[in-house]
Amino acid sequence: MKNRLKVLRAERDWSQAELAGRLDVSRQAVNAIETGKHDPSLGLAFKISRVFDMPIETIFLEEED
Amino acid sequence: MDHEPDDIRNPGEARNRARQRRKWAFLLFAGLVGAVIGALLSGLENGEGNFLVGQIETLTMPAWAAIAMAAAFFFAFAVLPVWGFTQIDDYQMRQNLIGYAGGCIAAVAGYPIWAVLAMGGLVPHPTAFGIFVIAFAATMLTFLAVKLRG
Structure with missing residues (x-):
C-alpha cells in the first residue's frame, strides 16, 4: 500500500x-510506514488520519496491480 | 532552562524522547533481573557442574531455592516479555513476534534434525539444554535480522 506520509510530514x-x-x-x-515496509493497523491509520486532519483514503492509496 | 519552549514547539519529539527513556529503563531493568538471577543461581547451587553449559545432572539446590529460581525464570522469560509487548507499537510487536517464531521453528525443526544426525553417528545425542540454546539463539538472530532489514 502506498502512502503520502512523508509528503504530509x-x-x-x-x-x-x-x-x-x-x-x-x-x-x-514511522520510517517503516513511510518506506512501505510496514502497513499500519486500522487503529494507527485512524490516528494518522486525525493527526493530519485528513480522510484515511487521501493518505493511504491502494496500489494497482 | 530552555527545555520548555522546545517541548511546546515539538510536543511529539518530547513524547518520543520519553518513549526512548522508557525503553532504556525497561532494558536496564531486564538486565538487572538477569544479573540478580545469575547471582542467586551461583550462590544457591551445590555440587559439580555448570548450569550455563547444561551440566545439571550433578548440581543440586534446596527445594525452596529451586521453587524461587523457577519463579524468577518464569518472571524473566515469560512475564517480562509479555508485559513488554504491551509497551510497544504494532511495528515493534511484529518484529518481536517474528523473532519468537524463528525460535519456535528452530526448536521444532531442530530436534528431529539433530536426532537423526545423532542416529547416524554424526553428532552427540540431543539434549534439552541444546534445544533451549538453539531456540534462544534462533530467536535472537531472527529478531536481529528483522531489525537490520528495517
Whole structure:
C-alpha cells in the first residue's frame, strides 16, 4: 500500500520523531510506514488520519496491480 | 532552562524522547533481573557442574531455592516479555513476534534434525539444554535480522 506520509510530514516541517510522538509510536515505525515496509493497523491509520486532519483514503492509496 | 519552549514547539519529539527513556529503563531493568538471577543461581547451587553449559545432572539446590529460581525464570522469560509487548507499537510487536517464531521453528525443526544426525553417528545425542540454546539463539538472530532489514 502506498502512502503520502512523508509528503504530509514535510509540509508540516515535522521530523519522523515529531510525528512518532504525536502518534505515540516509535520513530522506526514511522520510517517503516513511510518506506512501505510496514502497513499500519486500522487503529494507527485512524490516528494518522486525525493527526493530519485528513480522510484515511487521501493518505493511504491502494496500489494497482 | 530552555527545555520548555522546545517541548511546546515539538510536543511529539518530547513524547518520543520519553518513549526512548522508557525503553532504556525497561532494558536496564531486564538486565538487572538477569544479573540478580545469575547471582542467586551461583550462590544457591551445590555440587559439580555448570548450569550455563547444561551440566545439571550433578548440581543440586534446596527445594525452596529451586521453587524461587523457577519463579524468577518464569518472571524473566515469560512475564517480562509479555508485559513488554504491551509497551510497544504494532511495528515493534511484529518484529518481536517474528523473532519468537524463528525460535519456535528452530526448536521444532531442530530436534528431529539433530536426532537423526545423532542416529547416524554424526553428532552427540540431543539434549534439552541444546534445544533451549538453539531456540534462544534462533530467536535472537531472527529478531536481529528483522531489525537490520528495517
